[in-house]
Amino acid sequence: YYDYRLSVRLLQLPGSMSMSGTNTTHRSSSISSSSAGESSTQHLAEIVVTAAQHNQKSSNIVQLRISNMQLHGRDDDIKLLRGKLRELAKKKDVDAAEENNKHEDTINNLILVSGTCGTGKSALIQKGLGNDATKIGCTFTSGKFDAKLKCPLSAFSDAMTNLARYITVEHEKKKKSPSGGGLPIATLIRDQIQNEFDVEQLRRVLPGCAELLGARRSSLFGPSSEAEAAVPHRSASVSKLDSLKRHSGKESISRVHYAIRRLLKVICSYLKGVVLFIDDLQWSDIATLELLKCIVLDREIPSLLIVGAYREDEVPDHHPLAYHIRDMEQMNVSISQIKVGNLGVDNVIPLVAEALGMDDNDNKVKSLAETIHRKTEGNPFFVLMFLISLYDEKLIQYNFGAMKWTWDDDAVNSKIVTENVVSVLVNKMSRLQEETQRMLMVASCLGATFRKSAVVEVMKNISRVEMRDSMRASMISVSGTAATMGSSSASLLSSDLSNACTDQDGSDSSYASSIEEFEGEGLCEVDNEECRFMHDQIQSAAFELISPEQRDSFRGRIGSILLRTLPPEELETSLFEVVDLLNCAASNATDEERDELARMNLKAGIKASENAAFDTAKVYFKAGREALGSRGWEGDYSTMLDLCSDGAN
Ligand SMILES: Nc1ncnc2c1ncn2[C@@H]1O[C@H](COP(=O)(O)OP(=O)(O)O)[C@@H](O)[C@H]1O
Ligand SMILES: [Mg+2]
Structure with a gap:
């Protein structure tokens, strides 16, 4: 036999197809496809077949498949979930039969799955519920919160993006099908939305639903008229922001919640049943928790099953999630709690x-x-x-x-078992090609889900020296290639990207092969443009590849590259992520960079307020004021004024 290299694939969730986002750089979400993953009972055969195939291609790879695994020991939980699913589908049938049904008896089901990290919460919902939902004609959509990026409503918005995309894709299919009959669902939904409510507002809160909502979005970035094009970029943006109608806190929250509930009502009334799964609620922002509560309590939304998962050991009594769960219980919301143990x-x-x-x-x-x-x-x-x-x-x-x-x-x-799973993974990553390790470092900063193009863009604009300076010393010695150690001279928010490229050695093909290596090693799942870390612990391990002292400046550098290179539309959608990254390096920024940081925080704060995410908005306004510091009023009076007045609101 030959020199076989073994590639261990793990953690792949069957039946969940990550839909590539149109424009986010990093977020996790998926909508299940109807082609559920098959159980892998033929592993031995797979190993031999893979070995033989690779022999012929002389790449000599054997794959031990720890992907598409069955769920072991969760039969009772699966039974409960299937029961809920049947109720959901049945309720819809009953509703359809009763034409004048006003959904008065509809209670939106809430299932909460809790357990410690790695017990299988996500797998249980994705496999035990997601696959079955699609089999019986319901729609399963999901989004996941990220540990490091605190983007308001992110998981919810991602789940809605995927739901909207699913509907518009179905719509496309129907258009092509001669036997489609009747109007496509997307058209019906769009017509109703256009007739009934403030599409402008929904487009701002859920940018990923723009196509379904059916009208052009206005951009916070870049001039949209000739008059605006004539004024400098900053004034254009700020004047546009000023022109947006702002509402007071409570009014704004109820407007946003109302619009989203109405949207869900319309969508759910056209689908057989919708399962909305929000994963990792322990990292949720408060605005999402409030919104979810409103949705659960809304009796007019038909056939919606909301499922949340969270790490129980990260939700102490004073955690906002714990508070909202107690609040719902007091309001007699019936919550099915599933505890997933070892x-x-x-x-x-x-x-x-x-x-x-x-x-x-x-x-x-x-x-x-x-x-x-x-x-x-x-x-x-x-x-x-x-x-x-x-x-x-x-x-x-x-x-x-x-x-x-x-x-x-x-x-x-x-x-000896190491308690620290991350260190096992870091060890594994240290054996990968150096380019792959670098890309993993970048990807870990972009979030649990990231776009391939965003990683490649950063790689193209960051020098090899900067990369090496940012890598943990132990990793450099493990990967063992000659290194020119030296301090990075690149400014954190430097706009001079041409210098940064000079000594980078990556090529499109080497980036592509690194992405393949991510996938081949079972670290990430790749679906066209969108990639997803297979588990938060893998993302954490990839982040560990970055030297602890360099983490903030590295993240800031990535933020500045995205700021300069993302197209305006994409920048607007990824505004929170980019500003979060930029803020990491605020302390080392020059005065000019601080001015820009303040303006970016102002935009993010206003956008968060418009999403009724006031807890997060407050953080951005504060970061903006801090960026301007004591010279704020003298340096950039109008930005400081906005940061203070919006912050006060
Ligand atoms: N009951 C189970 N049987 C087999 N594999 C499981 C089971 N539960 C989880 N896994 C696998 O363990 C890994 C971690 O599960 P995951 O659902 O991501 O954990 P959590 O969301 O609780 O952190 C995944 O690869 C998953 O497929
Ligand atoms: Mg999970």
């Missing part, structure tokens, strides 16, 4: 057997699984991580003679 040994045995493509009755597999269970306490993510570290340390190897994995029980038994 797996028992009986379930870890088939999990390990499936990962190895071996029989769960095999005594060797059983004893390995028992050891792994003891060491990981049955947390499925840790089980997979443990398998990876066994592989990395060559304690488990594929024997092509015997056509199965082999290991030494004693060696596995004596392996």
Whole structure:
């Protein structure tokens, strides 16, 4: 046999198809496709076939598939979820039968899934609910909050973007189909929306729904008229912002909530049933929690099932989520709570057997699984991580003679388990090509979901020296290529990108192969333009590749590159993310950069206020004032005035 390289793929969620976003740089969201992932029961065959195929191509890769895994030990939870789904579909049928039904009895179901990191909350909803929802003709859409970027309403907005895109895609399909019959849903929905409400406002709050809403959006960036084109960029933006109608806090919140509830009402009345899944609510902004509460309480929205997942150990009693859950309980909202715990040994045995493509009755597999269970306490993510570290340390190897994995029980038994899963992953990443590691560093700053083009754009505009300065010293020695160490001379918010490019050595093909390596190693899922870290812990590990002292300046640098290179439309959609990144490096900015930072924070603050996300708006206004500092009133009077007055509002 040959020199086989093993590529461990893990964490891929079957049946969830990340729809590529039109313009966000980083967010996580998905809508399930009807082609649900098949259970992977033919792993051994897959391994051999893959090996043989790669032999022929002489790339010699064997893939141990830890993707498309079945859910083990969650039968009761799946049963409960399926019951909820049946209720949802049935309710719609009843509503359809009763023509004058005013949905008075409709209670929007709320399911909350909690557990610690890696217990399988996301997998349970995606596989246990998402796949089945599409099978029975319901629509499943999801969005996920990010640990590092605090963009208001982000997960909700992403879920709505995907829902809207799903509807418009269906609409396209119907247009092409001669047997489509009747008007497409998208047209019906659009007509109703256009007739009934303030589309302008919805477009601002949910920019990803623009196509469904059916009218052109106005941009906060870039001049839109000849008169505006004549004035400098800043004044154009600020004057445009000034022209936007602003409302007081409470009025604004109710207007936004009302518009979104009405939109959902229209959408849900045309679909069989909608499941809206918001993942990682422990990182939610307050505005989203308030909005979700309003939606749950709205009896006029038909056939909507809202599902949330959160890390229970990160939601103490004083957490806003805990407060909102208590509040809803007091309002007699019936919440189905699902607690997802660790797996028992009986379930870890088939999990390990499936990962190895071996029989769960095999005594060797059983004893390995028992050891792994003891060491990981049955947390499925840790089980997979443990398998990876066994592989990395060559304690488990594929024997092509015997056509199965082999290991030494004693060696596995004596392996010390590191509590820190991230360090296992960092270790794994340190073996990747250096270019791939650099791209992972960049991607980790862009969020749980990121656009390929955004990573490549940053890579093209950041010098190799800057990259090396930002990488953890230990990673440089591991990847071991010659390095010119030196301090980065590039200014954080430098607009002179031409200098930055001089010594970068990437090419489009090397970026593409790094993205392939992300995917091949099971670190990210790639769907056309959109990529997603397979787990938050993988994103955290990628972030760990950045030297701790350089993290803020590195993120600021990425923000400045995005600010200069994103097209205006995309910049507007990604405004919060870009400003969050820029703010990381505020302390090292020059006066000129601080002026720009203040203006960006003003825009972000106003946009957040328009989304009724006042908690986040306050943070941006404050960051803007701090950026201007004491010279604010003398330096940029009007921006300072706006930052103060809007902040006060
Ligand atoms: N019951 C299970 N059986 C098999 N694999 C599971 C199970 N639960 C989770 N996994 C796998 O473990 C990994 C972590 O699960 P995930 O749902 O992302 O965790 P969480 O959202 O709780 O952090 C994923 O690869 C997932 O497919
Ligand atoms: Mg999760």
